[in-house]
Amino acid sequence: MxxxxxxxxxxxxxxxxxxxxxxxxxxxxxxxxxxxxxxxxxxxxxxxxxxxxxxxxxxxxxxxxxxxxxxxxGGWVAGFITGLDKYVAPMPMDARRECCRVLFDNVDEIGARLQEESINADFNKGGVLYAAARYPEQERLQRKLLKQLYETGHTEEDCYWLDAQQLEDKVRLRNGLGAIFKPHCATVNxxxxxxxxxxxxxxxxxxxxxxxxxxxxxxxxxxxxxxxxxxxxxxxxxxxxxxxxxxxxxxxxPVQSLIIATEPLSDSLWDEIGLNNREAFCDGSRMVSYGQKSADGRMIFGARGGYVYGGKPRSDFSLKDEDFRIREELMFDLFPMLKDVNITHGWGGSLGMPRxxxxxxxxxxxxxxxxxxxxxxxxxxxxxxxxxxxxxxxxxxxxxxxxxxxxxxxxxxxxxLRRWEPEPFRWITSKTIVKAFTWEENLYQDKPGPSLGKSVANKVSDTLSLLMR
Ligand SMILES: Cc1cc2nc3c(=O)[nH]c(=O)nc-3n(C[C@H](O)[C@H](O)[C@H](O)COP(=O)(O)OP(=O)(O)OC[C@H]3O[C@@H](n4cnc5c(N)ncnc54)[C@H](O)[C@@H]3O)c2cc1C
CATH class of the missing domain: 3.50.50.60 (FAD/NAD(P)-binding domain)
Structure with a gap:
């Protein structure tokens, strides 16, 4: 059973x-x-x-x-879709804005339906601290992303840059240089x-x-x-x-995504962290670490994806699995004040990736x-x-x-719909992408300032990111 x-x-x-x-x-x-x-x-x-x-x-x-x-x-109810830029590329700006408006309104529509149907899912619209940059190279990438968002039809009210101080006022994450704030995002259970x-x-x-x-x-x-x-x-x-x-x-x-959750944290720990409006957050890494503060005061933290050879969905996970250790490290790196808290849950699931x-x-x-x-x-x-x-x-x-x-x-x-390539190409490509992104990120972390290694890793990762568009 x-x-x-x-x-x-x-x-x-x-x-x-x-x-x-x-x-x-x-x-x-x-x-x-x-x-x-x-x-x-x-x-x-x-x-x-x-x-x-x-x-x-x-x-x-x-x-x-x-x-x-x-x-x-992870419970983000976000007013955007992946690939929006591709869909709106052939459209004039007023039509792009209309597409964005439909996506933004969708968040409020969900809140309204939950209320009408008396579904208590802890819906909270606190916005999202998006793509927080922690290294100069990430800041460059995220400022470029902000420009692209404006080109897809977002206005300056729909998303804007928070500098290091403004970011720190909202969340104290290690080495935060800035982030994009988007108000059109809620979180749920x-x-x-x-x-x-x-x-x-x-x-x-x-x-x-x-x-x-x-x-x-x-x-x-x-x-x-x-x-x-x-x-x-x-x-x-x-x-x-x-x-x-x-x-x-x-x-x-199917691509597997894994999440960890802490025990409910004390008010004083939340004072240290921030997220007073229970904003969702994610970092500016290409492999994305993200999360939310749950209604019962836990840190919910998800990071990175995985792909199983042959494209098999996976439903069974245990906090004991080695896969969760990397998520713990990433969370402690972003929020060092969580080092001594208990991680009580670890789970995952299969999301769907179209070609x-x-x-x-x-x-x-x-x-x-x-x-x-x-x-x-x-x-x-x-x-x-x-x-x-x-x-x-x-x-x-x-x-x-x-x-x-x-x-x-x-x-x-x-x-x-486009068809995915047969194996082993999918598996090899997914492994290559993760390796390149990890290589790039390790270089950012260990050696501040420009270096040949960094720019090569950055070029390789940029090229692989293009493949995923
Ligand atoms: C760990 C994780 C974190 C995520 N975090 C976020 C987030 O924070 N924000 C966000 O926007 N998105 C997030 N996503 C993605 C989001 O959860 C999914 O895009 C969304 O739930 C998809 O809903 P769905 O109904 O299309 O698919 P599913 O919820 O996967 O539903 C498919 C259903 O089909 C059933 N099924 C499978 N095979 C059969 C079969 N042969 N016959 C009959 N039934 C079958 C399954 O049991 C399942 O109930 C996350 C995904 C995962 C896995």
């Missing part, structure tokens, strides 16, 4: 162990069959049912709602959000089958070991688990297949927007969401 307390801090600190819903036990018909009860699947169901209550919608979930990345993440959303969707009349693993998806037909679902529309919402269903794994592959490093919402009316995902490490807020967009696409509604450049109507997957 599965012990969900080990899934993440968020599951571990829930008032009670989740009740498992019944599995599918026979062949059934539905209007819409959604595969995966994470945020994407659940928000899609939520908006479809809100817009057309008579729809017969079922959700098929291999484990329990929120067992995937949605119940395990992810598991409470996904479990509450599942309950809300169920109360609206959507049937959720848990412990029901889908083995095959065909137009209008979904197969599981215990029954098939014949449905007009089929919505795979599998993200980091796309490879578990044939035909999807070559487009979005073009930008997320998508696609509906192909001919096959009746709709899908959204490819969020990388930034899917908590976008999955709400993309689920809502899928609902509009499926119901043939022309809305501001279906006009966004990441929404694709009647497009076969292949024209929108």
């Amino acid at each position: 599965n012990n969900y307390k080990n899934t993440s801090l968020w599951f571990n600190t829930m008032d009670q162990e989740p009740t498992v819903r019944n599995p599918l036990t026979s062949d059934i018909d539905a209007d819409v069959a959604i595969i995966g009860a994470g945020y994407t699947g659940l928000w899609t169901a939520y908006y479809l049912k809100s817009l057309k209550p008579e729809l017969n919608i079922v959700i098929l979930e291999a484990d329990i709602a929120g067992y995937g990345a949605s119940g395990r993440n 992810p598991a409470r959000m996904v479990r509450g959303l599942a309950d809300a969707v169920e109360a609206m009349g959507v049937k959720i089958y848990e412990k029901t693993r889908v083995s095959a998806v065909k137009p209008r037909k979904v197969t599981t070991a215990s029954g098939t679902v014949s449905a007009t529309t089929v919505v795979p919402a599998l993200e980091g688990y796309s490879s578990t269903v044939s035909g999807f794994g070559r487009y979005v592959i 073009n490093f930008a997320p998508h919402a696609i509906y192909d009316a001919e096959s009746g297949i709709a899908t959204a995902g490819g969020y990388g490490g930034q899917g908590v807020a976008p999955s709400h927007l993309f689920g809502r967009t899928l609902a509009d696409l499926i119901l043939n509604r022309d809305t501001v969401y279906t006009q966004m450049p990441w929404a694709f109507n009647h497009a076969p997957h292949k024209r929108v």
Whole structure:
């Protein structure tokens, strides 16, 4: 029997162990069959049912709602998506601003929905201290990033530079030289959000089958070991688990992300650290360390990703795993005042990485297949927007969401999604990128000031970063 307390801090600190819903036990018909009860699947169901209550919608979930990345993440609800610059590149500035506005408003929309549905997920909009630079080379990179954000349609109110003193007023991290502040970001308790959303969707009349693993998806037909679902529309919402269903794994592959959490910290320790508004934060490293102050006063700290040969999702983690030691070192390096606190939780999960490093919402009316995902490490807020967009696409509604450049109507997957290269290329490339980024960072830390090694490492890392765009 599965012990969900080990899934993440968020599951571990829930008032009670989740009740498992019944599995599918026979062949059934539905209007819409959604595969995966994470945020994407659940928000899609939520908006479809809100817009057309008579729809017969079922959700098929291999484990329990929120067992995937949605119940395990770092809880940033961010008003941006990866790959935004690519999507808006061909657009005039006013259209770029409109795309940004939709992404920013999305954060408040989530807060509003949680309130309407009485889901207590500790939603707190404190903004984010983004890409904090700790070395001159990082400051150069992050100031360049700020310029790019303005080019993608952000205004000076949507993001601005904090110098070293302004950063220190908000958070005392070691060697902080400056950061970008973005007000359009909140934090949540992810598991409470996904479990509450599942309950809300169920109360609206959507049937959720848990412990029901889908083995095959065909137009209008979904197969599981215990029954098939014949449905007009089929919505795979599998993200980091796309490879578990044939035909999807070559487009979005799983990348593992790991997080640690401390015990609840004393007020005096939080006075030393800062984050008075419970701002989210991340550093300016290319491999990104990030976190939040949880509602119960813990430091939540995530860092770096990992890729398993063959693109297999991973769900089981233990704080004893060696993988967590590097996260501890990174956290102590950023916040030396945490050196003596207890680290009580360590967990991880699989996020979904698309080959073009930008997320998508696609509906192909001919096959009746709709899908959204490819969020990388930034899917908590976008999955709400993309689920809502899928609902509009499926119901043939022309809305501001279906006009966004990441929404694709009647497009076969292949024209929108790029295929990942076969192994061993993916594995070798991922290892090379991590090695180069680590090399660059070690040079920054050990030898302040310009050096030949640094500029070579910087060039190599810049080139590899370009590959990921
Ligand atoms: C450790 C970690 C930290 C993260 N931190 C952040 C963050 O701070 N902010 C942010 O914006 N994003 C973050 N992300 C990413 C974010 O969590 C995801 O983008 C988001 O949760 C994706 O939701 P989803 O519903 O698309 O996928 P998931 O939540 O992964 O849902 C997929 C569901 O499908 C189910 N499933 C799998 N296989 C099958 C099958 N064969 N049949 C039926 N069901 C199946 C799974 O059990 C799962 O419940 C993080 C991710 C991880 C792993």
